[in-house]
Amino acid sequence: MISQIHPIPAFRDNYIWTLIGDDGANACVVDPGDPAPVREFLDSRGLALSDILITHHHHDHTGGLVDLIGRYQPRVYGPAGIAGVAETLGEGSRVAVLGVEFSVFEVPGHTLDHIAYFHDGSAHEGPLLFCGDTLFAAGCGRLFEGSPAQMLASLRKVSALPPATAVYCTHEYTLANLAFAVAADPDNPTLRSRVESEEEKREQGRPTLPSTLDLELATNPFLRCGEAALAASATKRLGRPVTDETEVFAAIRKWKDQF
Protein backbone atom coordinates (compact mmCIF):
# COMPACT_ATOMS: atom_id res chain seq x y z
CA MET A 1 0.00 0.00 0.00
CA ILE A 2 0.98 3.62 -0.49
CA SER A 3 0.50 5.83 2.55
CA GLN A 4 1.49 9.11 0.93
CA ILE A 5 2.57 10.62 -2.39
CA HIS A 6 4.71 13.69 -1.92
CA PRO A 7 6.07 16.13 -4.54
CA ILE A 8 9.73 17.02 -4.00
CA PRO A 9 10.35 20.26 -5.94
CA ALA A 10 13.50 20.21 -8.09
CA PHE A 11 15.15 22.61 -10.56
CA ARG A 12 12.79 25.41 -11.58
CA ASP A 13 9.52 23.56 -12.03
CA ASN A 14 10.05 19.79 -11.73
CA TYR A 15 8.34 17.59 -9.16
CA ILE A 16 10.02 14.36 -8.10
CA TRP A 17 7.01 12.33 -6.96
CA THR A 18 7.83 10.28 -3.89
CA LEU A 19 5.69 7.34 -2.81
CA ILE A 20 5.94 6.34 0.82
CA GLY A 21 4.97 2.79 1.75
CA ASP A 22 2.54 2.05 4.54
CA ASP A 23 5.43 0.59 6.55
CA GLY A 24 6.66 4.17 6.92
CA ALA A 25 10.20 2.94 6.21
CA ASN A 26 10.51 2.63 2.42
CA ALA A 27 10.02 5.05 -0.42
CA CYS A 28 10.03 5.04 -4.20
CA VAL A 29 10.86 8.11 -6.30
CA VAL A 30 9.79 8.78 -9.86
CA ASP A 31 12.23 10.54 -12.22
CA PRO A 32 14.85 11.84 -9.77
CA GLY A 33 16.63 14.44 -11.90
CA ASP A 34 18.43 15.98 -8.94
CA PRO A 35 19.67 13.80 -6.07
CA ALA A 36 20.12 16.56 -3.46
CA PRO A 37 16.47 17.33 -2.60
CA VAL A 38 15.67 13.59 -2.67
CA ARG A 39 18.44 12.79 -0.19
CA GLU A 40 17.36 15.64 2.02
CA PHE A 41 13.73 14.48 2.00
CA LEU A 42 14.52 10.81 2.66
CA ASP A 43 17.17 11.42 5.29
CA SER A 44 15.06 13.95 7.20
CA ARG A 45 12.30 11.33 7.49
CA GLY A 46 14.52 8.30 8.00
CA LEU A 47 13.26 6.64 4.82
CA ALA A 48 15.08 4.02 2.77
CA LEU A 49 14.86 4.30 -1.02
CA SER A 50 13.71 0.87 -2.16
CA ASP A 51 12.77 1.68 -5.77
CA ILE A 52 13.12 4.22 -8.56
CA LEU A 53 10.80 4.49 -11.56
CA ILE A 54 12.05 6.29 -14.69
CA THR A 55 9.75 7.50 -17.49
CA HIS A 56 12.27 8.64 -20.13
CA HIS A 57 15.89 9.46 -20.74
CA HIS A 58 15.97 13.26 -20.30
CA HIS A 59 18.54 14.46 -17.80
CA ASP A 60 16.07 16.33 -15.60
CA HIS A 61 14.43 12.93 -14.99
CA THR A 62 17.54 10.74 -14.64
CA GLY A 63 20.37 13.02 -13.41
CA GLY A 64 20.12 11.79 -9.82
CA LEU A 65 20.40 8.09 -10.62
CA VAL A 66 24.13 7.52 -10.11
CA ASP A 67 24.19 9.34 -6.79
CA LEU A 68 21.03 7.72 -5.42
CA ILE A 69 22.03 4.21 -6.54
CA GLY A 70 25.41 4.67 -4.81
CA ARG A 71 23.82 5.79 -1.58
CA TYR A 72 20.66 3.66 -1.28
CA GLN A 73 21.05 0.68 -3.71
CA PRO A 74 17.41 0.84 -4.89
CA ARG A 75 15.90 -1.31 -7.62
CA VAL A 76 15.73 0.87 -10.74
CA TYR A 77 13.06 0.39 -13.40
CA GLY A 78 12.68 2.22 -16.69
CA PRO A 79 12.99 2.10 -20.47
CA ALA A 80 15.96 0.41 -22.13
CA GLY A 81 19.12 2.36 -22.90
CA ILE A 82 19.43 4.45 -19.73
CA ALA A 83 22.56 4.04 -17.58
CA GLY A 84 21.54 2.87 -14.10
CA VAL A 85 18.23 1.28 -15.14
CA ALA A 86 18.62 -2.36 -14.06
CA GLU A 87 15.20 -3.66 -15.08
CA THR A 88 13.93 -2.51 -18.44
CA LEU A 89 10.21 -2.18 -19.07
CA GLY A 90 7.99 -1.89 -22.14
CA GLU A 91 4.35 -2.09 -23.22
CA GLY A 92 2.45 -4.49 -20.98
CA SER A 93 5.21 -4.86 -18.37
CA ARG A 94 4.14 -5.05 -14.77
CA VAL A 95 6.20 -3.84 -11.88
CA ALA A 96 5.56 -3.94 -8.12
CA VAL A 97 6.95 -1.22 -5.87
CA LEU A 98 6.12 -0.94 -2.15
CA GLY A 99 3.80 -3.89 -2.71
CA VAL A 100 1.79 -1.92 -5.28
CA GLU A 101 1.45 -3.17 -8.82
CA PHE A 102 1.84 -0.83 -11.80
CA SER A 103 1.22 -1.63 -15.43
CA VAL A 104 3.40 0.02 -18.05
CA PHE A 105 2.37 1.76 -21.27
CA GLU A 106 4.69 2.88 -23.99
CA VAL A 107 3.82 6.50 -24.77
CA PRO A 108 6.25 7.73 -27.45
CA GLY A 109 6.08 11.32 -28.67
CA HIS A 110 8.00 13.59 -26.28
CA THR A 111 10.79 11.01 -26.57
CA LEU A 112 10.69 7.65 -28.31
CA ASP A 113 11.55 5.72 -25.12
CA HIS A 114 8.84 7.31 -22.97
CA ILE A 115 6.77 5.01 -20.74
CA ALA A 116 4.02 5.67 -18.18
CA TYR A 117 3.11 3.79 -15.00
CA PHE A 118 -0.53 3.08 -14.11
CA HIS A 119 -1.93 1.66 -10.88
CA ASP A 120 -5.59 0.57 -10.87
CA GLY A 121 -6.34 1.93 -7.40
CA SER A 122 -6.63 -1.37 -5.55
CA ALA A 123 -3.76 -0.41 -3.19
CA HIS A 124 -4.50 3.30 -3.01
CA GLU A 125 -7.44 5.71 -2.77
CA GLY A 126 -7.97 5.47 -6.51
CA PRO A 127 -6.20 4.84 -9.80
CA LEU A 128 -3.04 6.82 -10.50
CA LEU A 129 -0.73 7.52 -13.38
CA PHE A 130 2.87 8.68 -13.49
CA CYS A 131 3.17 10.05 -16.99
CA GLY A 132 6.46 12.02 -16.97
CA ASP A 133 6.47 14.59 -19.76
CA THR A 134 3.71 13.01 -21.88
CA LEU A 135 0.57 14.56 -20.41
CA PHE A 136 0.71 17.80 -18.42
CA ALA A 137 -2.09 19.60 -16.64
CA ALA A 138 -3.80 21.40 -19.55
CA GLY A 139 -0.94 20.52 -21.87
CA CYS A 140 1.34 17.83 -23.28
CA GLY A 141 5.07 17.36 -23.77
CA ARG A 142 6.93 18.88 -26.69
CA LEU A 143 7.62 16.54 -29.57
CA PHE A 144 11.39 16.25 -29.32
CA GLU A 145 11.63 12.80 -30.92
CA GLY A 146 8.23 11.49 -31.95
CA SER A 147 5.68 12.48 -34.58
CA PRO A 148 2.29 14.09 -33.95
CA ALA A 149 0.62 10.77 -34.86
CA GLN A 150 2.73 8.92 -32.26
CA MET A 151 1.96 11.44 -29.53
CA LEU A 152 -1.74 11.47 -30.35
CA ALA A 153 -1.82 7.66 -30.14
CA SER A 154 -0.04 7.85 -26.76
CA LEU A 155 -2.51 10.44 -25.47
CA ARG A 156 -5.39 8.23 -26.62
CA LYS A 157 -3.99 5.39 -24.50
CA VAL A 158 -3.95 7.72 -21.51
CA SER A 159 -7.48 9.00 -22.30
CA ALA A 160 -8.80 5.43 -22.17
CA LEU A 161 -7.86 5.03 -18.49
CA PRO A 162 -10.55 5.47 -15.81
CA PRO A 163 -11.66 9.15 -15.62
CA ALA A 164 -10.99 9.18 -11.86
CA THR A 165 -7.27 8.50 -12.46
CA ALA A 166 -5.02 10.95 -10.60
CA VAL A 167 -2.44 12.26 -13.06
CA TYR A 168 1.04 12.91 -11.67
CA CYS A 169 2.93 15.01 -14.24
CA THR A 170 6.55 16.05 -13.77
CA HIS A 171 6.37 19.81 -14.33
CA GLU A 172 4.46 22.72 -12.82
CA TYR A 173 3.53 24.20 -16.21
CA THR A 174 -0.17 24.46 -15.51
CA LEU A 175 -0.80 28.23 -15.58
CA ALA A 176 1.21 28.74 -18.79
CA ASN A 177 -0.56 25.75 -20.34
CA LEU A 178 -3.94 27.15 -19.35
CA ALA A 179 -3.17 30.51 -20.97
CA PHE A 180 -2.61 28.64 -24.22
CA ALA A 181 -5.61 26.35 -23.68
CA VAL A 182 -7.90 29.38 -23.38
CA ALA A 183 -6.53 30.73 -26.67
CA ALA A 184 -7.04 27.38 -28.42
CA ASP A 185 -10.42 26.52 -26.87
CA PRO A 186 -11.89 29.95 -26.02
CA ASP A 187 -15.55 29.00 -25.53
CA ASN A 188 -14.96 26.17 -23.05
CA PRO A 189 -16.63 27.17 -19.74
CA THR A 190 -14.99 24.37 -17.71
CA LEU A 191 -11.61 25.61 -18.86
CA ARG A 192 -12.37 29.15 -17.76
CA SER A 193 -13.40 28.07 -14.27
CA ARG A 194 -10.30 25.86 -14.07
CA VAL A 195 -8.05 28.89 -14.62
CA GLU A 196 -9.42 30.51 -11.46
CA SER A 197 -9.02 27.45 -9.26
CA GLU A 198 -5.45 26.71 -10.46
CA GLU A 199 -4.40 30.36 -10.03
CA GLU A 200 -5.68 30.22 -6.48
CA LYS A 201 -3.54 27.15 -5.74
CA ARG A 202 -0.41 28.88 -7.06
CA GLU A 203 -1.16 32.05 -5.11
CA GLN A 204 -1.22 29.90 -1.99
CA GLY A 205 2.07 28.25 -3.01
CA ARG A 206 0.43 24.87 -3.58
CA PRO A 207 1.13 22.52 -6.53
CA THR A 208 -1.62 22.28 -9.14
CA LEU A 209 -0.83 18.56 -9.38
CA PRO A 210 -1.91 15.85 -9.38
CA SER A 211 -4.64 16.54 -11.89
CA THR A 212 -7.39 14.09 -12.73
CA LEU A 213 -8.05 12.52 -16.08
CA ASP A 214 -11.67 13.68 -16.18
CA LEU A 215 -10.57 17.30 -15.70
CA GLU A 216 -7.97 16.88 -18.46
CA LEU A 217 -10.54 15.35 -20.81
CA ALA A 218 -12.74 18.42 -20.24
CA THR A 219 -10.05 21.12 -20.46
CA ASN A 220 -6.81 19.89 -22.06
CA PRO A 221 -6.72 20.98 -25.72
CA PHE A 222 -4.39 18.11 -26.62
CA LEU A 223 -6.98 15.56 -25.46
CA ARG A 224 -9.75 17.44 -27.27
CA CYS A 225 -8.46 17.50 -30.86
CA GLY A 226 -11.48 15.48 -31.97
CA GLU A 227 -13.79 18.30 -30.83
CA ALA A 228 -15.18 20.81 -33.33
CA ALA A 229 -13.88 23.75 -31.26
CA LEU A 230 -10.26 22.61 -31.65
CA ALA A 231 -10.69 21.81 -35.34
CA ALA A 232 -12.03 25.36 -35.77
CA SER A 233 -8.97 26.81 -34.00
CA ALA A 234 -6.58 24.73 -36.12
CA THR A 235 -8.44 25.82 -39.25
CA LYS A 236 -8.10 29.47 -38.25
CA ARG A 237 -4.43 29.02 -37.39
CA LEU A 238 -3.52 27.32 -40.70
CA GLY A 239 -5.88 29.39 -42.86
CA ARG A 240 -7.33 26.26 -44.50
CA PRO A 241 -9.91 23.66 -43.46
CA VAL A 242 -8.51 21.09 -41.02
CA THR A 243 -10.67 18.20 -39.86
CA ASP A 244 -8.34 15.23 -39.48
CA GLU A 245 -7.61 14.76 -35.77
CA THR A 246 -3.89 14.15 -36.26
CA GLU A 247 -3.63 17.30 -38.34
CA VAL A 248 -5.57 19.24 -35.70
CA PHE A 249 -3.21 17.92 -33.02
CA ALA A 250 -0.12 18.78 -35.11
CA ALA A 251 -1.36 22.33 -35.71
CA ILE A 252 -2.26 22.93 -32.05
CA ARG A 253 1.05 21.48 -30.82
CA LYS A 254 3.04 23.64 -33.24
CA TRP A 255 1.05 26.72 -32.23
CA LYS A 256 1.84 25.99 -28.55
CA ASP A 257 5.57 25.78 -29.38
CA GLN A 258 5.38 29.37 -30.63
CA PHE A 259 2.90 30.70 -28.06
Ligand SMILES: [Zn+2]
Ligand atom coordinates in the same frame (compact mmCIF):
# COMPACT_ATOMS: atom_id res chain seq x y z
ZN1 LIG B 1 11.46 15.26 -20.96
